[in-house]
Amino acid sequence: MTRYILRRLLIALPVVLGVLLVTFMIQAVIPTDAVTAMYEGQVTEDEAEEAIAAIRERFGLDQPWYVQFGRYVTHVMQGDFGESVRLRRPVAEEIGYRFVNTLQLTGAALLIGILIGVPMGILSAARKDTWLDVGAMTVGLLGISMPAFFFGLLLILVFAVWLQWIPVVPRGGAALLLPALTLGLIEAAPLSRIARSAMIEILRRDHIRAARSRGMSELSVIMRHALPGTLLAVMTVIGLQFGNLLGGAFIIEVIFGWRGIGELGVKAIQWRDFALTQAIILISAGAHIGANLVVDVLYAWVDPRVDYET
Amino acid sequence: MSLPDGATPPPDTFQAEEPVVARRRGGFRWALGRLLRNPSARIGGGVVILILLCAAFAPWIAPHDPMAVDTLNRLQPPSAANWLGTDEVGRDIVSRLIYGTRYFLLICLTAASISAGVGIVLGLIAGAGAPWVDAIIMRFIDMLLAFPYILLVLAIVAILGPSLWTAMAAVGVAGIPGYARLIRSVALTVKREEYVEAARALGASETQIIVGTVLPNTISPLIVYLSYATPIAALSAAALSFLGLGAQPPAPEWGAMLVNSRSFLFTAWWAVAAPGLVIFIAIFAMNLLGNGLRDVLDPHDA
Amino acid sequence: MHEESGKDVPLLEVHGLRTHFGTGPGAVRAVNGVDLAVNRGEVLGIVGESGCGKTVLALSILRLVDAPGRIVAGQVLFERQDVLAMRPRALNALRGRDIAMIFQQPKASLDPVMRIGRQIAEPLRLRGGRTRAQAWREAVELLGAVGIPNPEEKARAYPHEISGGQAQRVMIATALALRPRLLIADEPTTALDVTVQAQILDLLRERCRALGTALILVTHDIGVIAQMADRVAVMYAGRIVESAPVAQILGDPAHPYTRGLMRSAPVMGLVQQRLREIPGGIPDLSRPLRGCAFAPRCEARATAGVARCDTQTPPPFLPTPEHTARCWLQAAAPAAEPAPAMWS
Secondary structure, X not given: OHHHHHHHHHHHHHHHHHHHHHHHHHHHXXXXXXXXXXXXXXXXXXXHHHHHHHHHHHOOOOOOHHHHHHHHHHHHHXXXXXXXXXXXXXXXXXXXXXXXXXXHHHHHHHHHHHHHHHHHHHHHHHOOOOHHHHHHHXXXXXXXXXXXXXXXXXXXXXXXXXXXOOOOOOOOHHHHHHHHHHHHHHHHHHHHHXXXXXXXXXXXXXXXXXXXXXXXXXXXHHHHHHHHHHHHHHHHHHHHHHHHHHHHHHHHHHHHOOOOHHHHHHHHHHHOOHHHHHHHHHHHHXXXXXXXXXXXXXXXXXXXXXXXXX | OOOOOOOOOOOOOOOOOOOOOOOOOOOHHHHHHHHHHOHHHHHHHHHHHHHHHHHHOHHHHOOOOOOOOOHHHOOOOOOOOOOOOEOOOOOEHHHHHXXXXXXXXXXXXHHHHHHHHHHHHHHHHHHHOOHHHHHHHHHHHHHHHOOOHHHHHHXXXXXXXXXXXHHXXXXXXXXXXHHHHHHHHHHXXXXXXXXXXXXXXXXXXXXXXXXXXXXXXXXXXXXXXXXXXXXXXXXXXXXXXXXXXXXXXXXOOHHHHHHHHHHHOOOOHHHHHHHHHHHHHHHHHHHHHHXXXXXXXXXXXX | OOOOXXXXXXXXXXXXXXXXXXXXXXXXXXXXXXXXXXXXXXXXXXXXXXXXXXXXXXXXXXXXXXXXXXXXXXXXEEOOEEHHHOOHHHHHHHEXXXXXXXXXXXXOOOOOOOXXXXXXXXXXXXXXXXXXXXXXXXXXXXXXXXXXXXXXXXXXXXXXXXXXXXXXXXXXXXXXXXXXXXXXXXXXXXXXXXXXXXXXXHHHHHHHHHHOOEEEEEEOOHHHHHHHOOEEEEEEOOEEEEEEEHHXXXXXXXXXXXXXXXXXXXXXXXXXXXXXXXXXXXOOOOOOOOOOOOHHHOHHHHHHOOOHHXXXXXXOEEEEOOEEEXXXXXXXXXXXXXXXXXXX
């Protein structure tokens, strides 16, 4: 098992390097912009040019890109994400607690998505081509067509303004409720589709027919022989879905004012605060890769068909 | 299940003398005919055509100038003069939504062209070219796929700087990996077909093979994938505008229309609901049309 | 219910069974009016080329045909109860306990994510009322009985960890766990290595004999039939074209198709001149059949010059009392009891 994990880590290495290259480009493509942004409106043009030259030298921006990239990777590996020019403090300090907040949000959303989407998909598959299936699939299609930002605003409008079940500016656990619900309900749509098609595929297999030939009731066939395989199939995509949730968090956090990395990330891009942007995108992509790694390893552990010793 | 629950088999309906109707599968006319009979494609296609008409004839259809500010009549509820009310500076929401179809189409077309154009070229080169070229292209694709879709879009916006054009470019570039992988897999499959081997044996060049045999085979899966990927691209572009990273106010782009009216959610909810709902309906229609296309073109998922 | 008459009725009777795939004029008539009977404890072989509908026939008996396939007519009587009219509960009670089935792809027929022992124990526990521990113990015993070495250990294995031959042994153990009175085996050895085929057949015969279970053995291999069957039904284009006790079929086949089938396969213990394939292919089952389905491929027809083969479907003639053949060359023999009007 340890060897299997190590091998997965080794395979992930080039991907991580690629991610670093992309985030590095955020600073490499716009160095002057970034420097200008720091001094915007504070100095005259001549002074600015001088300052820019000085700063380019100080940050090593006058050196070839591979030297810069090498330094960038070294710094990241030491946990040094640079300093936010806008917040005037180290990036690492700021994003630490925000990352935890985002994980809370995406974790809760994933749970909601699974608890709603997977049973819906399984029910659809078991009752394929009935009104229930058509209804669930239509709801699913509506779900994947729903813009997250509009759905979030809609939920605020309905639950906080019209029904007044939730305060407009909630505190504590209640604050998590609406954003997690928005993200989770939207996530339920693709999950139900995945669960449905996995289940339909499994129900076509020979061993299901064999189980029926033994006089198992339809319910037993589904619960005992189709469900485990379906859940395994759903599990393989959970890592990817978690990544989508991280992306969705950028939108949801803005709507609900959730103080996660997404909300800060959008601001950072608007501010052109490259160190902050870099760090946030890097950490999100890293979390995505990490989640997929964890799911891979868990899957290998759970599914008897995967031989992780070789 | 062989028989519906508890049902006795129906009486013998066997009729030996009925003629077998000849059916021809394939071909553009055949596909179009089936598409027109598909209810979900009809509804979705109808809405998409409506959007096209709105975009083409916006100046004639729109009751008001979409940019005309009228601060005295700001945030008016729906009325006979302004069917969906007015926004925070008194512009007519209906007119802005109608003009917004132009942005919507522009975004869809630009994003799809970038994704499909670059994706097809990369996929063909990877699938039909030398193994080392394939390896390089696929590593590049893997790198892009390491990011969740929206995150990749945001990363590209961060590199290029926020604007409508970078938003479209970002959504387009983020869509490349999907197309490239699709086309590559088709190319790899076709390459192994016997008639391609035969063509090669007869001295056809690799370019001839790609243009002559691989490309035609990609059309059907490509249409299916387009119908699936384009709504996602449009949705992401709208989200970027909403985040202030795409189309900028006062452009009557649907996502951007939400940016300012958002603050008035509690007092003038229609100014938020109208553009939101229109995006939702447009995307839903595209997905419906896509479902219909998939039913017609994709034999696996009947 | 039918206590006193129980002994002389066949265990299973199939009358006029039709299973179609799809609807309308283009429907594929995979099973196109089949009659057959199986007696207690006997082995009935059903033989035919691939695509003749024999697998669909086997599935139809247990109503296991998936959509778009559909049983459109006929009766399946198990001890006079109509299987096709049963409600789901009664059908589930019949499946496994009265009629069991094993399939062509043994590895695919096992649940890939469930331990083998649990799969065998499952019907014992859910249908046979055993406790979990009892069912497991019995499953291990059953594994031993079908010749799996180290049954204790193998019971804990997953299907991907065993060979195809072992998987078919497991399938046999599972199917026979509730001691059914009829086992339907659909090409049980086709997917297996030649070397293990004979072992599996021996095992099938031995287990069925030990339990008094009748067997319907579906195969394309007339050699297997010669080894195993008491009676044989030869199937062609969705119909039974000839049926008789095995010695009569092998010794004196009445239908030209049967003769062709025997020429095309090496049969142990029979003197062969030369292996020859039957020329031509099976007819398109989505088109209505006129006359004898085998007529276009029939050599005998050409030499004998029978005209009505193309236009009239031959009824089952009886060359001997136990031997039926649907062939106009047998027209001199008496026709079978059911009114010939049915076959027009």
